[in-house]
Amino acid sequence: MSERRQTDDADNGRDLVSYRCSCGAEVLISHPSEGRCANCGQQMAFRDLNATQTLSFGDDIDRDTSFSVANSPDRSGEELGHFRLLSKIGHGGMGAVYRAMDQSLERLVAVKVMRAAGQGADGSLEQVQKLLHEAVVQARLNHPNVVTIYYVGRNDEEPFFAMELLAGPTLGYLIRENQLPFNAVISYAQQVVAALKQASLLGLVHGDIKPGNLILADKETVKLCDFGSAKTEQCAPAQVISGTLCYMAPELATGTEPSIHSDMYSLGVTLFELTFGRRPFTVTGTTLQEQIRSQRIAKIEFTTKWPAKVPERWKELLTRLLAPAPEDRFPNYETFEAALQELSPMGFTNAGLLSRSMAFAVDLVCAGLLMAPFILPGQFEGIISAQMAAVGQAGKELSESLLRIFGRMGVIGILAPIVPAIATWIDWKGWRTPGRYMFQLRVVDPHGLKLGRRKRVLRGLMRNTPIWVTAFIAAAIGLQMDIFALMLSPLDEIVLLIDTIPVLGLKRQALHDRLFGSHVVLDTK
Incomplete structure (x- = not known):
């Protein structure tokens, strides 16, 4: 993003912000209204940041702006290779997800269509190659708690992934309906950590862990999806950050490269939300800069009366995950797993x-x-x-x-x-x-x-x-x-x-x- 500037447009004289869309094109957005990217069709609006929206922003993070990405056009009915898009089932800052038919194998799949790099934009080809590479890395991540990718391809310069279609819902939807019991929270946590541990062996950092990216395959099994914001630790670019602000580790806003510790922080926010039905911090501010500053200084807001059904040792684990400094979190996933194992219920069926x-x-x-x-x-x-x-x-x-x-x-x-x-x-x-x-x-x-x-x-x-x-x-x-x-x-x-x-x-x-x-x-x- 670039800082706000006055326009000479005699028609309205309103403030305009030059925003670089994730496709690489420049978009002028009037404040406090909205604008649309002429290249990819994405609509951007100036309003309080949607806490569940994945963002991509660059070095000018401290600029005086705040935005969210609106829904993209519905492309149901189109065909990408041998995949026919049937209906749109979700969208995010990195693209849209469709229920689709794999016409070669005659099975239903989920197809995520990533937003393409702009024509002539700096690094456009590199961006496409990078997205495809990360999809290939996820495809190699053969783990029962990671959504399986079946196919990686592109339509012209537009990358897309075909992956397994899960019944759902996401944990984000689930906690809006009912509060999860602690034994379910700890079980989901163990499954996600097992997946992240396997990903770390391939040098992969997820980068956008949140309840909306955790999908139920059945009542007891959760799967981690949306590695579209993922980075390989060896080549994570410091100049571009992707993630969801309310779940993003504070060090990422200062240009620190994503790591397993930033993923731990995001998982800590997620586990807090799964436990208490709300996030651990109150983020204030109308601009992105103010919101980031607010999150960095916010204190963890534990409930005044601790729930009787949640062990008090859970508070210690959440506090460690949400530590502002990365070195104060768990040093690796092995120690994280051991801590979760200590808090894993051994059984609830009383012996006769x-x-x-x-x-x-x-x-x-x-x-x-x-x-x-x-x-x-x-x-x-x-x-x-x-x-x-x-x-x-x-x-x-x-x-x-x-x-x-x-x-x-x-x-x-x-x-x-x-x-x-x-x-x-x-x-x-x-x-x-x-x-x-x-x-x-x-x-x-x-x-x-x-x-x-x-x-x-x-x-x-x-x-x-x-x-x-x-x-x-x-x-x-x-x-x-x-x-x-x-x-x-x-x-x-x-x-x-x-x-x-x-x-x-x-x-x-x-x-x-x-x-x-x-x-x-x-x-x-």
């Missing part, structure tokens, strides 16, 4: 009382087998002492020998607490116990996520109280503290009874689950 009880019984049996070497020597010592009075002299000598042996071995009982300590370490690591592994159970928080470490450990200590009490009894016997062991002996039954009685309630939850907000669910991952 029988399976939970059987899992706990298996854990008790395993703990008993591990503690047997520490407990039995002390028990044998008592048995031998009781039998010594009933045997003869020879038997007494043998019994005394055995008593000394088991008496010395009884000291090993002081090591019995190692077994419940191992169980606590398993809880600290977040691993599954043998019983939960056998019955495919997991312990989660109310959001279906892995329970926090502190709560996991405290819950495990309370759940494993019978094991701890048994271990301390064995240790007391090993230290010849029989009275203390006798005092401890009823404690495990009492605690187990108190912990188990709440299971009879409507929630069918033990006391340790009620206290720490945990749920035992079926492992559906």
Whole structure:
């Protein structure tokens, strides 16, 4: 764009802005009215920037202008090669999308007709070649979460792509109708990150991630489309920027080349919108310059009362994605994926009382087998002492020998607490116990996520109280503290009874689950 200037036109004397259309031609637009490109027919209007419209603008981004691109003429009925355009299903700043018939294979496809470079415009041939090259790169991006491109061609100097036709709708349309549940948001996020990760391996940056470019293939699968704004990282031109302002990383406005970090920022805005039904910033201003400046200084506007169904750790992830500085975002998609995995619900189907009880019984049996070497020597010592009075002299000598042996071995009982300590370490690591592994159970928080470490450990200590009490009894016997062991002996039954009685309630939850907000669910991952 170039700055506003006064016209000498005696007819109206209105301000005109010289705007370079994406086809390369110059268009004079009267303020605050509109104008049409004589070369490609695109209509441009001075009004507040449409937040869902993809823009292409150059070095003069700080000029005193604001615009949006209006709908292009409907070309339904035309034929591009062996594709017959049936009906227009969408449009954007880079072109229009049509429902079309592939007459060679007799199947329905989506055809995106890109706006052609202007005749005689600087770099026109280069622009066409670049668009075709990016389409070829996307076609090589064979990924289940990327819209498949079937054909790349051009009609004269007008590039077009034929790609798979999806039922939809887009996530942008979906969130206008209903708020998405968190488990759907995190699932879509994981799918998009997987697609972007694969794209990054080919050196491809999307450049225009937004809800409108995420299309549902079915209820659970989302596909990333519209790589028309994409750049290869090796040759991304700093002088031309494409994207949607409200989703665009702030560094792009200063001429920084698109990168995986700018895509992360755009995805952060998208995920915020999918979660809360609105964008994280309020962008103000009537000119493009004012809107960009407003976005760069805007603070993230999280909801005052955090939704109960959204984990608070989600706020940390969104804040990191929306960091103004690229280096403060995730360093790569691997770490991004790991963070999403931590927030991915493990399951919501509560396990039945029988399976939970059987899992706990298996854990008790395993703990008993591990503690047997520490407990039995002390028990044998008592048995031998009781039998010594009933045997003869020879038997007494043998019994005394055995008593000394088991008496010395009884000291090993002081090591019995190692077994419940191992169980606590398993809880600290977040691993599954043998019983939960056998019955495919997991312990989660109310959001279906892995329970926090502190709560996991405290819950495990309370759940494993019978094991701890048994271990301390064995240790007391090993230290010849029989009275203390006798005092401890009823404690495990009492605690187990108190912990188990709440299971009879409507929630069918033990006391340790009620206290720490945990749920035992079926492992559906």
